[in-house]
Amino acid sequence: MAQRNLAAPPTPWSQHLATPTAASSAYVHSSSSIIGDVRIGEDVMIAPGVSVRADEGYPFYIGAGSNVQDGAVIHGLQNGRVDGDDGQPYSVWIGEDASITHLSLIHGPAYVGDGCFIGFRSTVFNARVGKGCIVMMHALIENVVIPPGKYVASGSIIINQQQADRLPNVQDADLEFAHHVVGVNDHLRLGYRCIDDIACTTALRKQTTTQTTQSNGMSTPLPAEIVNQVSHLLTQGFKIGTEHADERRYRSNSWQSCTPFSGTGQTAVLKELELCLNDHSGEYVRLLGIDSKAKRRVLEEIIQRPGQKPALNAHSSAAVSTSSKAVAAPSGGASDVSGLAQQWLSQNYQLSTEFADERRFKANSWVTGGSVKSVHALASLLAEHSGEYVRLIAIDSKAKRRIAEEIVQRPGGQTPVISYGAAPSSGGSSQSSYGASSSKLSGDVGQQVQQWLSQGYKLSTEFADERRFKANSWVTGEAVANLQAVDSVLAAHKGEYVRLIAIDTKAKRRVAELIVQRA
Numbered sequence: 055m056a057q058r059n060l061a062a063p064p065t066p067w068s069q070h071l072a073t074p075t076a077a078s079s080a081y082v083h084s085s086s087s088i089i090g091d092v093r094i095g096e097d098v099m100i101a102p103g104v105s106v107r108a109d110e111g112y113p114f115y116i117g118a119g120s121n122v123q124d125g126a127v128i129h130g131l132q133n134g135r136v137d138g139d140d141g142q143p144y145s146v147w148i149g150e151d152a153s154i155t156h157l158s159l160i161h162g163p164a165y166v167g168d169g170c171f172i173g174f175r176s177t178v179f180n181a182r183v184g185k186g187c188i189v190m191m192h193a194l195i196e197n198v199v200i201p202p203g204k205y206v207a208s209g210s211i212i213i214n215q216q217q218a219d220r221l222p223n224v225q226d227a228d229l230e231f232a233h234h235v236v237g238v239n240d241h242l243r244l245g246y247r248c249i250d251d252i253a254c255t256t257a258l259r260k261q262t263t264t265q266t267t268q269s270n271g272m273s274t275p276l277p278a279e280i281v282n283q284v285s286h287l288l289t290q291g292f293k294i295g296t297e298h299a300d301e302r303r304y305r306s307n308s309w310q311s312c313t314p315f316s317g318t319g320q321t322a323v324l325k326e327l328e329l330c331l332n333d334h335s336g337e338y339v340r341l342l343g344i345d346s347k348a349k350r351r352v353l354e355e356i357i358q359r360p361g362q363k364p365a366l367n368a369h370s371s372a373a374v375s376t377s378s379k380a381v382a383a384p385s386g387g388a389s390d391v392s393g394l395a396q397q398w399l400s401q402n403y404q405l406s407t408e409f410a411d412e413r414r415f416k417a418n419s420w421v422t423g424g425s426v427k428s429v430h431a432l433a434s435l436l437a438e439h440s441g442e443y444v445r446l447i448a449i450d451s452k453a454k455r456r457i458a459e460e461i462v463q464r465p466g467g468q469t470p471v472i473s474y475g476a477a478p479s480s481g482g483s484s485q486s487s488y489g490a491s492s493s494k495l496s497g498d499v500g501q502q503v504q505q506w507l508s509q510g511y512k513l514s515t516e517f518a519d520e521r522r523f524k525a526n527s528w529v530t531g532e533a534v535a536n537l538q539a540v541d542s543v544l545a546a547h548k549g550e551y552v553r554l555i556a557i558d559t560k561a562k563r564r565v566a567e568l569i570v571q572r573a
């Protein structure tokens with residue numbers, strides 16, 4: 055089928071008659087119209103009935119792995135530009151692995167970041183939508199900047215910056231759905247190319263039954279937990295890196311950097327991660343999350359060990375009895391946790407700990423635990439938090455920074471996890487429950503609040519009834535300055551969900567969110 059790719063018409067503001075350009079791996083359906091200076095990246099899918107007109111405003115950019123679905127319209131005003139990720143001005147910039155779904159309108163000047171999902175019939179005009187945002191159906195976004203990783207509920211009208219700054223963060227389920235849509239459209243792209251008989255056999259042999267391709271000699275796709283971890287890091291604006299080590303280097307903690315990742319979108323990063331794991335299949339490989347602005351690592355996670363398939367923390371299923379004088383060896387033949395602690399202690403690092411229940415772990419909201427000066431102290435702490443995630447942290451006291459983090463325990467012990475809203479167990483767990491009927495903060499919730507206050511964060515509140523909670527549409531409450539003020543807010547909203555927000559006033563951003571009461 056011939057693609058309807060036309061030059062821009064001559065106008066007083068444009069005389070260069072630019073024509074669209076598309077990567078060879080992209081697919082543009084014949085019933086779509088692509089006009090003017092439109093630059094289409096690798097593996098892009100342009101569905102039937104799409105109109106992309108760079109005739110008034112220009113140029114347009116559609117990044118690798120993105121999909122533009124049936125009936126979507128992309129256009130731009132003559133005046134007004136946004137800065138693309140390459141630093142150049144564009145009328146419309148759509149990043150990598152983005153989904154512009156059925157009948158949506160992107161009207162320049164407009165920026166849609168990597169991994170964004172723009173829902174059915176939603177409109178983005180004169181706005182920037184940050185990386186990893188989820189915009190649901192029938193929403194209007196105009197004249198604002200949406201921070202990365204935010205969720206816009208169906209029917210929302212976001213037309214001032216205060217509304218944009220108060221949007222909630224996306225949830226894991228939202229990200230999984232957005233990634234699924236990208237994967238589905240990638241398979242559709244291959245299928246449509248097959249109809250046109252363009253490298254059909256090669257394309258179909260490379261496709262997989264999951265979002266992650268089985269290229270580069272990998273016998274199995276990346277596990278979902280690794281894909282989700284990578285997605286979580288990219289959504290927060292962090293870069294991805296990897297390091298590898300053979301047995302000797304692993305024992306001496308002397309890691310070597312893998313080839314830096316050249317891609318920025320999720321699809322490209324996952325492909326390069328697969329390649330790294332395949333190249334070092336008989337070695338240890340760890341995943342790095344890197345905050346390039348602060349020039350520091352935010353995550354170090356071993357995802358492959360010799361003789362084992364890639365997985366997050368394959369070593370961290372140890373359970374420790376209270377009578378043990380050493381940390382039990384992890385299952386699966388992995389290296390001993392006590393050996394790791396002894397190794398870091400021998401290198402004169404200070405050891406600290408953090409713990410999290412299932413909810414906190416999913417939100418990446420860890421609670422600071424005590425420092426440990428011996429393997430025996432570590433065993434006691436793990437026993438105390440036997441039903442929770444615990445991670446061990448090595449700190450260089452001279453440089454005043456973390457040099458490594460390792461999850462050394464996951465839920466699976468006999469001590470039950472008491473979630474917020476549940477009744478306390480009769481066993482006297484160190485985790486205090488906090489339900490809607492409670493009037494005082496206690497346990498790890500109180501400790502977390504005190505920690506935020508001691509760090510100089512401003513604390514605010516939000517509340518929601520059952521309907522608003524399901525729609526992730528919270529109402530802003532009052533600021534709080536101490537634990538007693540939090541108690542007052544909880545009492546005023548008894549029977550509702552209440553969450554506490556920690557705000558860095560200097561950076562003018564939220565640093566953490568914690569639900570402290572459930573309906």
